[in-house]
Amino acid sequence: MAVVTRTRSILESLVREGSMKWLLGGRSMFDEDFEEMGKPPSARKNWLPLLSPIANLVIRRCLSVLGIFMIELVSNFESEALDYIKHPARYARNILEFCCFQTLVLSTKVPGHLGDKKFRRLTFDMMVAWEAPSSTDFIPNEDNTAGLDAFSRIAPAIPTVSDVITCDNLFNALTAATGGRLYFSVYDKYLRGLERAIRRFKTETESSLLSVLRSRCGEKILEVDGTVTTQPVLEHVGVSTWPGRLTLTDHSLYFEEHRVVSFDKAKLYNLSEDLKQVVKPELTGPWGTRIFDRAVMYKSISLSEPVVIEFPEIKGHSRRDYWLAIIREILYAHKFIRKYQIKGVARDEALSKAVFGILRLQAIQEIAISKPICSEGLLIFNLCDQLPGGDFILETLGRMASSQDLDQPDVGSVMYSISSMAVMSNLGLMFGVSSKHANEAGLVVGEITVGEMTSLERAVRDSRNSYKEVELAQATVDGVKVEGIDTNLAVMKELLFPLMELVKYINFLASWDDPMKSLGFCSLSAYIIYRY
Numbered sequence: 001m002a003v004v005t006r007t008r009s010i011l012e013s014l015v016r017e018g019s020m021k022w023l024l025g026g027r028s029m030f031d032e033d034f035e036e037m038g039k040p041p042s043a044r045k046n047w048l049p050l051l052s053p054i055a056n057l058v059i060r061r062c063l064s065v066l067g068i069f070m071i072e073l074v075s076n077f078e079s080e081a082l083d084y085i086k087h088p089a090r091y092a093r094n095i096l097e098f099c100c101f102q103t104l105v106l107s108t109k110v111p112g113h114l115g116d117k118k119f120r121r122l123t124f125d126m127m128v129a130w131e132a133p134s135s136t137d138f139i140p141n142e143d144n145t146a147g148l149d150a151f152s153r154i155a156p157a158i159p160t161v162s163d164v165i166t167c168d169n170l171f172n173a174l175t176a177a178t179g180g181r182l183y184f185s186v187y188d189k190y191l192r193g194l195e196r197a198i199r200r201f202k203t204e205t206e207s208s209l210l211s212v213l214r215s216r217c218g219e220k221i222l223e224v225d226g227t228v229t230t231q232p233v234l235e236h237v238g239v240s241t242w243p244g245r246l247t248l249t250d251h252s253l254y255f256e257e258h259r260v261v262s263f264d265k266a267k268l269y270n271l272s273e274d275l276k277q278v279v280k281p282e283l284t285g286p287w288g289t290r291i292f293d294r295a296v297m298y299k300s301i302s303l304s305e306p307v308v309i310e311f312p313e314i315k316g317h318s319r320r321d322y323w324l325a326i327i328r329e330i331l332y333a334h335k336f337i338r339k340y341q342i343k344g345v346a347r348d349e350a351l352s353k354a355v356f357g358i359l360r361l362q363a364i365q366e367i368a369i370s371k372p373i374c375s376e377g378l379l380i381f382n383l384c385d386q387l388p389g390g391d392f393i394l395e396t397l398g399r400m401a402s403s404q405d406l407d408q409p410d411v412g413s414v415m416y417s418i419s420s421m422a423v424m425s426n427l428g429l430m431f432g433v434s435s436k437h438a439n440e441a442g443l444v445v446g447e448i449t450v451g452e453m454t455s456l457e458r459a460v461r462d463s464r465n466s467y468k469e470v471e472l473a474q475a476t477v478d479g480v481k482v483e484g485i486d487t488n489l490a491v492m493k494e495l496l497f498p499l500m501e502l503v504k505y506i507n508f509l510a511s512w513d514d515p516m517k518s519l520g521f522c523s524l525s526a527y528i529i530y531r532y
Contacts, residue, residue, distance in 0.1 A: 046070040048095075052137045055096050055129040061122055062103040073099055080443055085451040092133040094451040097153065098443065100126045101450060104157045114160065114195035117188070123161075124184050126154045145181040157448045160194060160356055164448070164456050165384065165393060168464070169377035173364055176371045186367070193363035201359060210247060210254055210266060217272070219249035222358050223326060225311070231319075235267075236284060236295070236308040246309060248326060250351055251334075253298070255309070269307070271327070272334040275300035279327050281320065284310045294320045296327065318372065325375035325382055326361070329354045332381035340398030350401055353380050389463035396459040 046060050046069060063070060077098050078086065085094050104123070113119045127146035130153055131137075151171045155162035162170050174190055175182050204221040214221070226233030226245040233246045235255050245263055247254040251272040256263035271277065277300040285291035292310075294317040299306035311320040333354035336342075342350050357379040364373055376382040384390035443450040453461070508514075509521045 050135055051092050052132050052135055055133045058125050058129040059099050062099045065103045096133045097450045101157050114191050120188050120191045124187050145183050165380045165460055166378050189367045193366035197359045197362040217251050219251045221249050223248045234310040271331045275302050282308050293317050296324050322375050326358050329379040329381050342401045346401040387463045388466040393459045396456050
């Protein structure tokens with residue numbers, strides 16, 4: 001009875017906090033679940049004694065989505081999982097993953113699932129349950145939060161929410177103000193922002209904006225800027241400067257010069273072809289000066305001279321940094337596709353990774369994050385371009401895409417299409433593509449495999465370990481500098497300190513901040529000059 005009393009206390013606390021009202025479906029279902037816990041283990045329905053209360057509650061909700069009973073779930077897990085995945089020490093967490101991932105496959109097929117608070121609550125409590133899956137685990141009442149490991153297991157199984165490569169950076173952005181623990185309020189705000197970004201993406205793509213030009217490749221609009229007079233976009237070509245509207249699609253960059261009541265014919269800068277493009281930050285200023293660090297320079301072999309696009313803002317260059325990152329993401333995505341000769345559905349899936357990353361970045365920008373956002377860290381191809389071993393991550397992705405066969409899913413290759421087909425179709429990223437394999441997930445969902453790391457996860461882990469080694473080596477080098485050259489500089493600085501102070505005092509007198517002292521200094525100087 002002590003265990004039942006403690007469990008009821010936990011559940012009542014969670015219900016009071018509103019964290020599990022949706023899961024229990026109101027007071028009546030809570031009573032039903034409590035009654036189940038009060039029964040002997042063998043008499044409980046859809047309840048596994050070896051699982052913790054929160055894990056059992058999550059699984060009960062998942063079973064209602066899957067339309068099966070606990071006995072069927074256990075039977076499927078026992079028949080499909082390998083022996084080491086069913087090891088007693090790992091059984092609770094692995095069967096929880098198995099159930100959650102299968103549920104996510106079906107849930108993400110529903111259009112607008114991110115707008116459903118039940119879905120958002122369910123996926124968050126999957127993370128909470130993942131941290132305490134066993135009946136021997138205990139979650140303090142006040143700690144209804146999720147950590148990095150749980151987020152990294154559950155979130156990448158939802159293609160729109162996260163991915164294996166950037167999930168650590170996304171988690172860090174979401175928990176910047178909460179000490180490395182993810183609260184539902186923040187997670188919920190992020191998913192609602194992501195749902196709005198997706199709606200905006202679909203609306204703009206279906207609009208008439210550049211429709212004739214976009215129709216050639218079925219291009220989809222990712223971002224538009226320069227439509228508000230208070231935030232202009234300026235294009236510099238040679239000595240000419242024009243304000244206009246800038247549009248980024250999943251293939252190209254377009255700039256339309258402002259006219260009196262409309263826009264001029266759009267200039268197209270193709271990001272999908274091999275034109276030796278270079279996109280980098282640039283300085284701009286009046287009359288050709290290079291003063292303000294708030295522009296992007298684009299050049300290619302198709303242009304006679306580089307184009308500089310300026311994003312004016314009063315302070316900083318965050319607007320430019322955002323545009324630089326998303327332009328590069330599309331450019332790098334197409335480079336990846338060309339390098340590994342990815343075609344067909346696999347090509348659309350590769351491009352969707354860049355699109356999803358940009359939509360997530362837009363969602364993060366919508367919520368008030370206390371620390372500045374590093375846009376590159378939330379975009380797959382930008383991040384791989386920076387990380388040591390990033391080329392190996394891309395090679396792994398390329399190998400997965402090249403070996404993909406929709407008619408015969410290969411568990412070893414970690415099929416991205418398993419859970420994301422319907423998602424991409426709902427977003428308008430793919431058209432006329434069947435998602436008939438969405439219910440054949442087995443132990444593999446997207447880039448996640450139940451109970452083990454995939455080849456992609458191992459590549460990301462190795463890359464991050466290499467990055468830590470580089471940071472450590474750099475810290476060692478910095479330490480040597482302090483002990484060597486920097487020490488000599490410190491000694492010289494101390495020797496020159498009196499002279500530096502004298503110069504500062506002379507500058508103070510020259511500024512006439514204290515007229516009496518300045519007048520006295522001038523009189524003394526004039527007397528000395530007169531005498532000598």
